[in-house]
Amino acid sequence: MYPAAFDYHAPGTIKEALDLLGKHKDDAKLLAGGHSLIPMMKLRLAQPKHLIDLRKVPGLSGIKQDGNMLAIGAMTTHWEVESSSVVKSKLAVLSEVAALIGDPAVRNRGTVGGSIAHADPAADYPAAMIALGAEMVCEGAKGRRTVKVDDWFKGLMATAVGEDEILVEVRVPVLPASTGAAYMKFPHPASRFAVVGVAAAVTLDGKGACSKASIGVTGAGTKAVRAKGVEAGCTGKKLDAAAIEAAAQKAADGVDVQADLQGSVEYKSHLCRVFAKRALTEAVKRAGG
Amino acid sequence: MATVAAERLFGKSIKRREDPRFITGRGQYVDDLKIPGMTYAAFVRSPHAHAKIRKIDTAAATRHPGVVAVFTGKDMTGVNSLPCGWDLRKEKKIPGVIQDLAIVPHMPLTSDAARHVGDPVAIVIADSHEAAVDAAEKVQVDWEPLAAVTITEKAAASGAPKLHEGAPGNVAFKWEIGDRAATDAAFKTAGAVTVKKRIVNQRLVANAMEPRACVARYDDATGELTLWVTSQNPHVHRLLMCAFVLGIPEHKVRVIAPDVGGGFGSKIFLYNEEVVCSWASRKLKRPVRWTASRSEAYLTDAHGRDHVTDAEIALARDGKILGLRVKTTANLGAYLSTFAPAVPTFLYGTLLNGVYAIPAIHCEVTGVFSNTTAVDAYRGAGRPEACYVVERIVEAGARAAGMDVADLRKKNFIPKFSGAFQTQVAVVYDSGDYGAAWDRMLQMLDYRKFRAEQEAARKQGRLLGIGFSAYIEACSIAPSKLVGALGAGAGLYESGKVRVHPTGMVTVFTGSHSHGQGHETTFAQIVADKLGIPIEQVDIVHGDTGSVAFGMGTYGSRSASVGGTAILMSLNKVIEKGKKIAAHLLEAAPKDIDFLGGQFQVKGAPGKAVPFGVVSLTAYVPHNYPEGLEPGLEETSFYDPSNFCFPFGAHACIVEVDRDTGNVRILRYLAVDDVGNVINPMIVDGMVHGGIAQGVGQALCEGAVYDGQSGQLVTGSMMDYALPKADMLPMYETDRTVTPTPVNPMGVKGAGETGTIAATPAVVNAVVDALAPLGVDHIEEMPMTAQRVWKIIQGAKAR
Numbered sequence A: 001m002y003p004a005a006f007d008y009h010a011p012g013t014i015k016e017a018l019d020l021l022g023k024h025k026d027d028a029k030l031l032a033g034g035h036s037l038i039p040m041m042k043l044r045l046a047q048p049k050h051l052i053d054l055r056k057v058p059g060l061s062g063i064k065q066d067g068n069m070l071a072i073g074a075m076t077t078h079w080e081v082e083s084s085s086v087v088k089s090k091l092a093v094l095s096e097v098a099a100l101i102g103d104p105a106v107r108n109r110g111t112v113g114g115s116i117a118h119a120d121p122a123a124d125y126p127a128a129m130i131a132l133g134a135e136m137v138c139e140g141a142k143g144r145r146t147v148k149v150d151d152w153f154k155g156l157m158a159t160a161v162g163e164d165e166i167l168v169e170v171r172v173p174v175l176p177a178s179t180g181a182a183y184m185k186f187p188h189p190a191s192r193f194a195v196v197g198v199a200a201a202v203t204l205d206g207k208g209a210c211s212k213a214s215i216g217v218t219g220a221g222t223k224a225v226r227a228k229g230v231e232a233g234c235t236g237k238k239l240d241a242a243a244i245e246a247a248a249q250k251a252a253d254g255v256d257v258q259a260d261l262q263g264s265v266e267y268k269s270h271l272c273r274v275f276a277k278r279a280l281t282e283a284v285k286r287a288g289g
Numbered sequence B: 001m002a003t004v005a006a007e008r009l010f011g012k013s014i015k016r017r018e019d020p021r022f023i024t025g026r027g028q029y030v031d032d033l034k035i036p037g038m039t040y041a042a043f044v045r046s047p048h049a050h051a052k053i054r055k056i057d058t059a060a061a062t063r064h065p066g067v068v069a070v071f072t073g074k075d076m077t078g079v080n081s082l083p084c085g086w087d088l089r090k091e092k093k094i095p096g097v098i099q100d101l102a103i104v105p106h107m108p109l110t111s112d113a114a115r116h117v118g119d120p121v122a123i124v125i126a127d128s129h130e131a132a133v134d135a136a137e138k139v140q141v142d143w144e145p146l147a148a149v150t151i152t153e154k155a156a157a158s159g160a161p162k163l164h165e166g167a168p169g170n171v172a173f174k175w176e177i178g179d180r181a182a183t184d185a186a187f188k189t190a191g192a193v194t195v196k197k198r199i200v201n202q203r204l205v206a207n208a209m210e211p212r213a214c215v216a217r218y219d220d221a222t223g224e225l226t227l228w229v230t231s232q233n234p235h236v237h238r239l240l241m242c243a244f245v246l247g248i249p250e251h252k253v254r255v256i257a258p259d260v261g262g263g264f265g266s267k268i269f270l271y272n273e274e275v276v277c278s279w280a281s282r283k284l285k286r287p288v289r290w291t292a293s294r295s296e297a298y299l300t301d302a303h304g305r306d307h308v309t310d311a312e313i314a315l316a317r318d319g320k321i322l323g324l325r326v327k328t329t330a331n332l333g334a335y336l337s338t339f340a341p342a343v344p345t346f347l348y349g350t351l352l353n354g355v356y357a358i359p360a361i362h363c364e365v366t367g368v369f370s371n372t373t374a375v376d377a378y379r380g381a382g383r384p385e386a387c388y389v390v391e392r393i394v395e396a397g398a399r400a401a402g403m404d405v406a407d408l409r410k411k412n413f414i415p416k417f418s419g420a421f422q423t424q425v426a427v428v429y430d431s432g433d434y435g436a437a438w439d440r441m442l443q444m445l446d447y448r449k450f451r452a453e454q455e456a457a458r459k460q461g462r463l464l465g466i467g468f469s470a471y472i473e474a475c476s477i478a479p480s481k482l483v484g485a486l487g488a489g490a491g492l493y494e495s496g497k498v499r500v501h502p503t504g505m506v507t508v509f510t511g512s513h514s515h516g517q518g519h520e521t522t523f524a525q526i527v528a529d530k531l532g533i534p535i536e537q538v539d540i541v542h543g544d545t546g547s548v549a550f551g552m553g554t555y556g557s558r559s560a561s562v563g564g565t566a567i568l569m570s571l572n573k574v575i576e577k578g579k580k581i582a583a584h585l586l587e588a589a590p591k592d593i594d595f596l597g598g599q600f601q602v603k604g605a606p607g608k609a610v611p612f613g614v615v616s617l618t619a620y621v622p623h624n625y626p627e628g629l630e631p632g633l634e635e636t637s638f639y640d641p642s643n644f645c646f647p648f649g650a651h652a653c654i655v656e657v658d659r660d661t662g663n664v665r666i667l668r669y670l671a672v673d674d675v676g677n678v679i680n681p682m683i684v685d686g687m688v689h690g691g692i693a694q695g696v697g698q699a700l701c702e703g704a705v706y707d708g709q710s711g712q713l714v715t716g717s718m719m720d721y722a723l724p725k726a727d728m729l730p731m732y733e734t735d736r737t738v739t740p741t742p743v744n745p746m747g748v749k750g751a752g753e754t755g756t757i758a759a760t761p762a763v764v765n766a767v768v769d770a771l772a773p774l775g776v777d778h779i780e781e782m783p784m785t786a787q788r789v790w791k792i793i794q795g796a797k798a799r
């Protein structure tokens, strides 16, 4: 269907964009790749009166290394993340996550910032951002602030970004030494969003035991969460198959699992455990374990 | 001037001539049409599954800027119900009918109550699509929501909410076929192994790539109405609309179905929207256009399948099938769609004999109404449901009898025959060699080797399974007399006109309609071969009642066998007339003329010949011409087949089930099909490939799901309704056997639906086989989503 009528703005600077946002407030929506927003508008589930397109705002896209961080501009497309040589060499798992999003058309339009700001409960990046310990840089009239990923996802499609702010950058630490990371996803048969997706980053100590495990779970609940129980179950252990199996049992703890056509609470909780196990197994392997 | 073609094209995989137009975006679809003065329609639809309409207030919508008119059902005085073209009423003395068909009204815009989500109640017409859509949101309907029933087994249960006054208990009809007494006796045979299973064939959505659309233009000066509509059969649309619904003169109506982006059955039927737009165009004297959104397509395109069946099979100790008993409830949705009653009866019950020698069969079908979108023919239509029942219950029978599923099938095949095999369920098969296709498939598969691999895999805990399906289907629908006796409101012949232009170029007008089938290629192959001219000199025209004599359209794999034969008959007439002209020019008798390689020549005297182009020119410039012969070279034929054709084949599927998630992955898929002679192997392969994908889709992921409480369609978008994707499918291994039909002169049977029919049971049987080590011997429901399979695994573990 056609969306309801709206005004379109294409600001040329971040300041202009922020001014428009300040002026139209609730009536306005930022437009990035449009691959979540436009479908909602076409179904008239969203009816913003003003669209503020970020595409002409300079400096919002691109990937660069900044010390031990990769700085990814909010407007960087999934395809750019997927194909970036710096991502592939420093943080291959993120490129793998991007490659699992939708299809090529979606990946060529959709953006990292759009995905993280939209916080679809079944989106892929959120699990990875949690596991990798990302931070989000938001800019408002008063300047920039940085939000840690653990403070970012607030609820169903709700994040820490202020109504008068723009997410401008996502900063992701490159993998430390002796660390492996992996993302495993059970795709929705129709949309290919994650029914359940688990990202795991595991650091091994000199003796091959896990010194740090960081696990994000997406898809099953209303928002992506950190699987603290699994992390605790891994830390200090030598992660053989049995230890992984045991730790993964806690993967659905703290997830407000939602039943739908794709799965009952029981099934989705089970999938959280299965994919935690698979992500951990691969992460440990990649860490050299 | 016509030149002579070099080689025979029948049987050649020449590339589709229509494709360059489609793949470069130059197809002309209904929505591409631009007409001055166009108005745009939006429909106001029920958000409720079942609700009384207390009042409709259109004032605010009418005031919306750009709105031309708003109409409700009350405005459409003198307009009748949409017709049901298959009449199962008792007084028609139709075999098998044990309860009258309840012919319930289906008004183009309902004004008493809405009976499914999406039921249209008003049309808003505006100068722009946007204005129409915006204004439609301003139409105020005062609804009184009623309890709804969507679930097939519950629709006719006592206390279920009643949909129609004229259909007590929500029963549309009861019908039976076969021999009840003989079947009962077969099940009492001493020592027989009997198995009874519930087999559910879930509801599907056709999902044609192009959504339905129409443009209606009434010309006040001439009194003519032109309707462009996404139709598989424009003449049928015209007839039904003129004669039954609007009561307008048929000769003043022209229906055009231009390029149509897929149908799968869903574009056979006469729908509310084109009727309302046609009516409104006459009223407003302006063109009215409507194109469905994808959401509307999900809610209003006729759905398919939706059967719940209890099937029983009786086997002798040696594995011979003794009898088959089938009881089916078919959900017809809220209204009777155009051919709805035929699908779960004559297109279903008559195929239950399968490829097996079954001595006794009895089948009972109850058609029920529910608060869901109407159900009608969907690729295969009735035959996939029949094949699914037969192939699943045969499988269950083999397992119960402890026999190999392949051996048991082979043991029961009808032996090779040609001409006639009388089934237990009315129809007579035309020709078949079921064992040959089966053996070829087993050979490609290397069955014994697979079983050994499976054994080894099972020892490692892997769940590997194989599933078979030996199918039969009824194509080239159909002998008019026969279907008339069974309740059809129409004849099912086809017309084909061959117009030879003076220069020898040819235009063919066919009543078949291509919406993906490739007629512009295959029909041209037939013509080029027969007349010995290059294919470039042949054009195929279809889809326009203004230029095509008459047509029953395309469905039921009938185009090559029925439409193609009509063209062939006209070609023969052209040649016969050409012989008279040539004989005159060559000073010989017509009986002494042969037509060979594009030349008319005197028998035994190859030197004495005239080319086709000279004869065609002479027909139009008849200076030196046979006495009494009419000028011109144009012939029309109507072909009414003497029987259906019955393609068959053997499919096999190997799957692996992920124990942890329940996910099913197809490792191999084999298909050996027998569709009779093949005009264009590449196009037939395409049909088989696409059909298998659709069949796999039903087995693994597709399904229209209604919320049991609210009656909302939960799978109403492509984000929710899972169509099969390329990465779910392996590279198919295909082959063919060729058993020509004696029914038509080309020996072609039909290839449009075979894959869809065969694939679904093959895949499900494979999953059952994969889970067999866990004690699973049957799966009741589809699609086999990961969750469903996982639950079955959990259930089996718990036992």
Ligand SMILES: Cc1cc2nc3c(=O)[nH]c(=O)nc-3n(C[C@H](O)[C@H](O)[C@H](O)COP(=O)(O)OP(=O)(O)OC[C@H]3O[C@@H](n4cnc5c(N)ncnc54)[C@H](O)[C@@H]3O)c2cc1C
Pocket: A029, A030, A031, A032, A033, A034, A035, A036, A037, A038, A039, A054, A074, A075, A100, A101, A102, A103, A106, A109, A110, A111, A112, A113, A114, A115, A117, A118, A120, A122, A123, A124, A125, A161, A165, A166, A167, A168, A191, A192, A193, A194
């Ligand atoms: C067919 C299809 C399949 C898909 N499959 C997947 C999948 O498998 N996995 C997956 O993760 N996603 C999937 N998606 C979603 C896709 O990744 C989207 O691109 C993404 O969720 C949103 O990014 P966008 O750039 O398109 O944002 P938009 O749609 O433009 O915006 C989304 C929301 O975020 C807000 N927003 C955007 N940018 C900013 C910003 N910089 N600051 C603050 N707010 C902002 C917007 O105002 C809007 O509310 C799919 C989408 C489609 C259409």
